[in-house]
Amino acid sequence: MSDISTQLIHHPYKPPAGFDAVNPAVQKSSTVIFPTVAALRQRDWKHKTGYTYGLHGTPTTFTLEERIATLEGGQFCTLVPSGLAALALVDMALLRAGDEVLIPDNAYGPNKTFAQHELAGWGVSFRYYDPMQPADLAAKLSGKTRLVWLEAPGSITLEFPDLPALVAVVQAHRDVHPQGIVTALDNTWGAGIAFNAFALGADISVQALTKYPSGGADVLMGSVVTRDEALHHLVHFCHMRVGYGVAGNDAELVLRGLGSMTLRYAAQDSATRTLAAWLQQQPQIEAVLHPALAGSPGHATWQRDCTAAACLLSIVFKAGYPQAQVDRFCDSLQLFRLGYSWAGPMSLCVPYDVPAIRTTPWPFQGGLVRFSIGLEAVADLQADLANALAAMQYS
Ligand SMILES: *Cc1c(COP(=O)(O)O)cnc(C)c1O
Numbered sequence: 064m065s066d067i068s069t070q071l072i073h074h075p076y077k078p079p080a081g082f083d084a085v086n087p088a089v090q091k092s093s094t095v096i097f098p099t100v101a102a103l104r105q106r107d108w109k110h111k112t113g114y115t116y117g118l119h120g121t122p123t124t125f126t127l128e129e130r131i132a133t134l135e136g137g138q139f140c141t142l143v144p145s146g147l148a149a150l151a152l153v154d155m156a157l158l159r160a161g162d163e164v165l166i167p168d169n170a171y172g173p174n175k176t177f178a179q180h181e182l183a184g185w186g187v188s189f190r191y192y193d194p195m196q197p198a199d200l201a202a203k204l205s206g207k208t209r210l211v212w213l214e215a216p217g218s219i220t221l222e223f224p225d226l227p228a229l230v231a232v233v234q235a236h237r238d239v240h241p242q243g244i245v246t247a248l249d250n251t252w253g254a255g256i257a258f259n260a261f262a263l264g265a266d267i268s269v270q271a272l273t274k275y276p277s278g279g280a281d282v283l284m285g286s287v288v289t290r291d292e293a294l295h296h297l298v299h300f301c302h303m304r305v306g307y308g309v310a311g312n313d314a315e316l317v318l319r320g321l322g323s324m325t326l327r328y329a330a331q332d333s334a335t336r337t338l339a340a341w342l343q344q345q346p347q348i349e350a351v352l353h354p355a356l357a358g359s360p361g362h363a364t365w366q367r368d369c370t371a372a373a374c375l376l377s378i379v380f381k382a383g384y385p386q387a388q389v390d391r392f393c394d395s396l397q398l399f400r401l402g403y404s405w406a407g408p409m410s411l412c413v414p415y416d417v418p419a420i421r422t423t424p425w426p427f428q429g430g431l432v433r434f435s436i437g438l439e440a441v442a443d444l445q446a447d448l449a450n451a452l453a454a455m456q457y458s
Contacts, residue, residue: 138295145283351376
């Protein structure tokens with residue numbers, strides 16, 4: 064081994080063991096080295112007792128998976144490259160041609176789009192149900208139903224559903240599909256902090272780690288958590304086959320975010336409630352949607368099942384304001400920037416055309432704007448909103 068090129072790759076130095084730091088080491092690799100052929104043949108990655116290939120886990124991703132499982136009050140976690148990938152993975156792991164998936168009408172939009180395009184093309188049918196009416200879910204369950212998505216609260220419109228009631232409806236019909244019916248919750252809003260998904264009856268809890276666990280608005284990742292090992296294996300073997308690996312440096316960013324997550328959740332919760340109460344008093348606004356506000360849809364259920372609320376709130380303008388004026392309001396904001404996603408340091412807003420994205424009745428005529436409240440001073444955010452509301456009047 065005299066040539067420098069060989070020495071630089073096969074170097075004998077090993078640093079001393081025992082380096083102990085606050086944050087876990089970031090280990091990255093596609094290839095994992097085996098000492099012998101026998102070891103290569105025997106190594107089992109399924110139970111996290113060893114390493115075979117970067118796609119199937121590294122010490123860094125295993126560490127993050129264990130912490131996310133703890134956050135959710137679950138047992139088993141699989142990481143994927145985005146929150147949307149987590150939704151798609153659950154669909155792909157569970158659904159086969161001839162099955163049907165039921166999705167809340169107010170669900171995260173791309174969950175519905177995946178069903179409309181990919182699932183429908185694969186012979187899997189889908190239907191939307193009204194999550195505020197457990198009887199509507201009961202009416203839509205059939206012998207084909209294999210998977211029921213849950214989301215609390217609804218994306219954009221923030222109605223808080225009665226999760227135990229929806230789960231009870233599914234449990235009463237569980238045997239109609241030969242393999243049973245699985246409930247999967249998109250728990251990005253609750254994040255494992257506002258309520259425990261498994262205590263409320265979900266079989267699977269999915270999160271966009273992109274949001275709270277990261278907290279930095281600079282990384283995309285998702286997780287699929289279960290308590291049941293057989294269900295975990297269904298998801299995890301599909302994960303292996305579709306190749307949804309996550310990068311070590313991305314896992315590092317989420318691991319860094321986790322330590323401050325409960326503090327960020329609480330700070331943004333408090334700021335969001337302050338702004339929601341203030342917005343309720345503004346004359347241009349017809350309704351403020353936030354589960355912790357009395358009068359917001361599902362408020363009593365939120366109060367029964369949750370100990371906190373996330374940083375999202377939506378406002379609906381009075382019917383007299385045309386969309387162009389609502390758009391001007393959004394463009395006038397200085398601190399709230401226009402952009403998707405939420406739970407990062409910067410406050411964000413996006414106007415939505417709600418009737419275009421739902422089939423259940425929508426009681427309002429005016430435009431809706433959804434806000435993500437960041438970590439700026441609440442007084443500054445309130446002044447920004449006040450200025451933009453005033454600017455809207457004079458246009
Ligand atoms: C953002 C979000 C997702 C998707 O997460 P990405 O990491 O952006 O793919 C899924 N569900 C909800 C409720 C979300 O807000």
